[in-house]
Amino acid sequence: DGQLVFKAKVHGKAREIVQAKTDFKWEVLKDGSEQRVPALLFNSGERFYINFRSPAKGYVAVYLMVGDDETSCLLPYPKDINGQFEVKANRDYTFFDKASDPSAIYYKLSTKRPQEDNQLVIIYSPNPFTKCNDITGDKLHPNSLSTRDFQKWLLKCQRQDRHMVVDKKWIRIIQNKQ
Numbered sequence: 001d002g003q004l005v006f007k008a009k010v011h012g013k014a015r016e017i018v019q020a021k022t023d024f025k026w027e028v029l030k031d032g033s034e035q036r037v038p039a040l041l042f043n044s045g046e047r048f049y050i051n052f053r054s055p056a057k058g059y060v061a062v063y064l065m066v067g068d069d070e071t072s073c074l075l076p077y078p079k080d081i082n083g084q085f086e087v088k089a090n091r092d093y094t095f096f097d098k099a100s101d102p103s104a105i106y107y108k109l110s111t112k113r114p115q116e117d118n119q120l121v122i123i124y125s126p127n128p129f130t131k132c133n134d135i136t137g138d139k140l141h142p143n144s145l146s147t148r149d150f151q152k153w154l155l156k157c158q159r160q161d162r163h164m165v166v167d168k169k170w171i172r173i174i175q176n177k178q
Contacts (some may be wrong), residue, residue, distance in 0.1 A: 024054040071150035083130040125164040
């Protein structure tokens with residue numbers, strides 16, 4: 001009746017990753033007409049921000065997984081030479097906003113396709129962790145690595161730190177039609 005069906009077989013061993021669920025809050029924002037508004041849909045070339053708040057002191061990293069097997073490290077910023085971004089308990093942060101943090105880098109989402117879906121990944125732990133080993137980007141592009149290498153690094157970190165929490169959100173970027 002016109003439906004597409006997939007069958008898959010999986011071989012290997014699977015283990016549950018037990019995570020402590022620290023109740024942090026985060027949302028993706030873009031510039032609205034008078035203030036920043038929550039958004040998961042962006043026009044190509046629009047800036048975005050992330051609001052973040054945690055009930056406990058800890059460490060945060062933010063990655064952007066794009067469709068062409070590339071993952072970019074957005075946070076910690078390149079100036080954080082120890083590869084860590086520390087956050088304090090019960091404090092609101094706006095990442096990628098120079099008004100909140102003068103050392104911040106702002107990012108614009110862009111695509112050459114009519115539409116593109118990317119995934120933002122936020123990683124939080126009360127324990128120190130260091131960002132993955134990536135390749136230094138240029139002035140227009142953040143540090144990046146293959147998505148496969150990122151996934152291997154992330155799985156290793158989660159195995160070593162049962163308090164690490166990983167959350168993901170899909171965002172869509174559409175090409176402006178002018």
